[in-house]
Amino acid sequence: MITIKDIAERAGVSYATVSRALNSRADVSPETRNRILELAKELGYQPNAIARSLVKRKSEMVALIVPDVSNPFFSDITMSVNEAAEEAGYTVVVCNTGWDEKKEADKLRIMQEQRVDGIICKPVNELSQERLKEINVPIVLFWHAQPDDISYIEVDHEAGGKLAVRHLIERGYKKIAYLGGKLTSQSNQIRMDAYKRSLIEGGLEVREEWINNGGFSMESGYQRIGSMFRLSDPPDAVFCGNDIIALGVLQYARDHGLNVPRDFGIIGFDDISYASLPQVRLSTISQPRDKLGRQAFEALLTEMDVYPNHAAQKILVEPELVVRGTT
Amino acid sequence: MITIKDIAERAGVSYATVSRALNSRADVSPETRNRILELAKELGYQPNAIARSLVKRKSEMVALIVPDVSNPFFSDITMSVNEAAEEAGYTVVVCNTGWDEKKEADKLRIMQEQRVDGIICKPVNELSQERLKEINVPIVLFWHAQPDDISYIEVDHEAGGKLAVRHLIERGYKKIAYLGGKLTSQSNQIRMDAYKRSLIEGGLEVREEWINNGGFSMESGYQRIGSMFRLSDPPDAVFCGNDIIALGVLQYARDHGLNVPRDFGIIGFDDISYASLPQVRLSTISQPRDKLGRQAFEALLTEMDVYPNHAAQKILVEPELVVRGTT
């Protein structure tokens, strides 16, 4: 591997001069500059970013830590964060926690050891105060974070929940169920609360047996709606905590000959790409992933700017109702 | 940020000793070892991976360069590479090229400057000899690479193409079209050749107007099958270069009241997760993404082992026919 010293030797200058030329600083004579640049190209010189990072104390890398890259929602987010980062000259390290808090802690640690300049993270559960204390790097969360000094960005789940339930009510459904994700998920909580409130506002009853929280998977949705249909008084519509769950429900409906949306209404949350597929056409609450990703990165940028102070940005992105075939 | 020197000072030892203790090397007395470890924890010491990388000339990072992370196929690959890498103690940097060769070249360069220990790459097009020369890092490609000294892993597209077309013929379709991806894509070429050969073997005619190559998107599939249906003699089945294209075709069929599979047969390639969705049920050729990802990383590991020599692994993964509702 060839270094600036090699170039310096051949050019007959000190390696400090090479460094200056390569970084196109003004205080180098055009002649030596060009000579060095040519030599660098000729020798196939590749700057060592590691060495540079060490002295500059900046890696030009940011970490994106998500629970599941293969989940379309997060892969869209990954995409848009990547785009924004690239424009700003940053490289993104994508980490997968697999919804495992231990792994999450590991990734958080590893990324700090790698001295990334900042972290964007969708935590599995709420990050404890201790864990937050341990993080001494600019960070932006996809989460309704409580601490004042932490920046977050999120969709307005409250508004989203209302949107969904009101829509169901307008469509004439009377027995609306909620099939949520993990109970520990705060956004799930918020959606569920909005669900309950909207039900009451709409003059409908809140029935505990129509509320169920569990995994964020198709299988889980399939299973859980199945149990609900075995109730003596089953629901006639369901608001799902995310589209994946809704897809499971749709599959169940299909397998059991239910007519959607006539006999049973389904609305999801997220608007993942599946949702718009032919013969899926899931009604849902759209989270604008491109906006989320971009804004998250921009928030991180300003956070990095003011670090170690905090910009404390609290960004709430408005969701949107998308009506398709299942309601 | 606290360093080993800080710890050394407090512990009253040289910082070399601290380094030894922290790396749990044998030649440190248990007492000093424990003292140092405690001190490190107490001070919240976080090793600087950058500094370590600089001296060890290893970053414990590998790059995964793909055209589109948000494409379910690649996000699955990303997932499985990630898993395998993690088990081996590596961190994965995921890069997105957006099917843009210029960007690809950039990413390749940047990753080398970051001194990743290895690269797994799905090139947009075939990498030129020059470009290959410029890469002085262990690399594994998702591609039928020609050079003897380059390792690659790929699905056996030839076998996949045969599988698809033979299946269509068995089902009784007589006028089978091919809707491929970019003509410059070698795997697309191979599938198309297999398509033609299988047609001939099956006693069917190869008609140029039933062959069309274009973008790997739903929109593209939708548009292109539309043009084909406007032919005076349209096809009665189509083998699509990937599932995304097939999804576009399915949408077209649905929008135009075609009965699939009775009037028109559709088979895709990849078996992305959409394919198994309720009311999609796309017949397809499955590429085992978990296996692809894992094996790619393992190949990279042995490649890194023997570097700068080459292991020259040529791995062909067998695809599988998955029959669902569209054929």
Next chain:
DNA sequence: CTGAAAGCGCTAACAA
């Protein structure tokens, strides 16, 4: 405009 020299934080000989 250029060179000398001091580090960035760490590992790894080589001595002691």
Next chain:
DNA sequence: TTGTTAGCGCTTTCAG
């Protein structure tokens, strides 16, 4: 078992 020392490849004062 521990300390001393020389770097890894680069940026950045500070002189000249």
